[in-house]
Amino acid sequence: MNLDWEFIMESLPLYGDAMWLTVKLALIAIVLSLVLGLVFSLVLFYKVKGLRSIILAYIELSRNTPLLVQLFFLYYGLPKVGIHMSEFQCAVAGMTFLGGSYMTEAFRSGIEAVGRTQLESGLSIGLSRVQLARYVILPQALAISIPSLGANAIFLLKETSIVGAIALMDLMNVAKDLIGMHYKTAESLLLLVLAYLILVLPLSLLLTWVERKVRHAEFGN
Amino acid sequence: MPNSGIEVLFEGSNFERLLGGLLVTIEISFVSIVIGTVLGVLMGLLRTVNSRPLRLVLRLYLEAFRIIPILVWLYVVHFSFSPMLHIDISGGATAILVFSLWGAAEIGDIVRGALESMPKHQVESGHALGLSRGQLYRYILIPQAVRRMLPGSINLATRIVKTTSLVVLIGVIEVVKIGQQIIELGVIKAPNASFWVYGFIFILYFIVCYPLSRLSRRFERKWQN
């Protein structure tokens, strides 16, 4: 296969911009999802009445519908009821809607992995519910959750590939445009795959390393 | 909330058309899951074979799907393979090809995990009871393997169904595409159609995926120990 290297060099800045967009979007969505997940998992832990069932319903809705449909609803549907957002805001909202439930589940399973007897032990020295969360549950739960939080972060990063569907100039749309305009299919697709490889592979390797590390350093009691 | 507009869902044959579109989505998922399962079981067996190069190749194959988003693979097949190989491959076939290969990789990993975690003493205690080889598989190994694999496999099925929503982006006429057509046609008569149509598709996906994820969780709880 003969690749047009000149074309590749010329296209690099376009891919660079798109990668930056992807990184920016993923970072914001990941941070917001983490915040949402932490808050929601604590609400579930404290069994806050009313809020609890709302969050459980949200988790089911978010986990059992595709991001693309979520985005279309936000981008095309919501303006009809007076809620207008830019493409980028829509993408952030959609990805946070998706990621929040995944992060909630990750935190929740970490919290559940801290045994009931640990809670009783904390209670027996007079800790309040808030102190119990801060000193006993969260430090242990976070350590347990790290691998699944990391996996969710990578999942969200990959899901950014869908935001091109609401007209953001992401990697997918850059590749598609280049194919449409210049018919440089092989080059465009190669750069597309490489771009995702550069974004995801290091994180994936890091996660594998962390998983191994965590498995070895599990708290023995 | 617009009190006008929801009628768009029931106008003419719109409702049937949307359900028909959903059926396309489900067909693509179903065929991919069947092919993926067959290939995946094979791949899972191969991954336990004691050959380093073979295991490495199969591992890389799995990682390719875990690292590069599925939509990228859809684009790669859709844009490159057909003109390059002078094969005219439809969007639906592209989707089934990509999802089957992806499913095979993931099912292969589930099968491998189940096989590797099968404790040796189960075989030994089966032998100790005087079970024949066939009986050993029939009563001990296969039931345990299925318990280990079923929750993950159903979960994967849910993921594949959700991911089929992407095939609209490579030109397959499925539920989202039909939704777009309905919205475009009704742009004057039903200006709020996109709210209702996309909301409806959202619910349709939920109706399909929710039972699957409930089922997966039930099996997971039931067979946890």
Place this chain on the structure above:
Amino acid sequence: MAKLAEEGNADMTKTGELLLKVQGVHKTFGDRQVLKGIDLQVERGEVIVILGPSGCGKSTLLRCLNGLEPVQGGHILYRGQDLAGGDVNWRELRQHIGMVFQNYELFPHMTVLENILLGPLKVQRRERAEAQQQAQELLGRVGLADRAGDYPRQLSGGQKQRIAIVRALCMNPDIILFDEVTASLDPEMVREVLDVILGLAKQGMTMIIVTHEMGFAKSVGDRIVFMDQGTVCEVAPPEQFFTSPATERAQHFLNIFEYNKL
């Protein structure tokens, strides 16, 4: 550990003050009655040992006394205050009623010293220097002065349980509840934990101990409370209980242990 036994503590000896009074306590899990009207009195400085077959409700009783299980009837009077009602400040009370668990339940992500100081610093809001000094002193008494910086995973089961006792002690409680604290230990580690508790008894610490160690029960207890099927069958001084139990059920229970020794 031997040191602990020698040091008397003047203000912790028996004064006849009624510390805890349990009256007709009922506890149910669903429709299963676990405690069917328990009566029990504990004076300051007394050591009560609760014996009984598994499932008799003795651990549940301890957990009720520390507010880990709500009760469905009766009264638990701690220095006159009823703990069985709904409106109890357990945070405050648990500082006076300490508890040691079967599986130690040290916090795995904290060092030994951090485990011990969590309550004194965060709950009681004491000065770090003062609390730390007490912690070090207590660690010395249980023979673990050099383990303050270790993590629980670096300790043996017996060591962890001794730390758990120090953690309870460092809150300066009026009474400590021991819930089968040697049940998870390897046999060779049981003694070091029991010695610490014996030392506390000699020092006048008020304790309620649930255990299966008969020899220990005999030597540490001021009174033996024998429970079966959710009721208190018999309360007696150890000598009397072990030589001539009054109830048939207690005889039967002791016979099983005799048989085990064969």
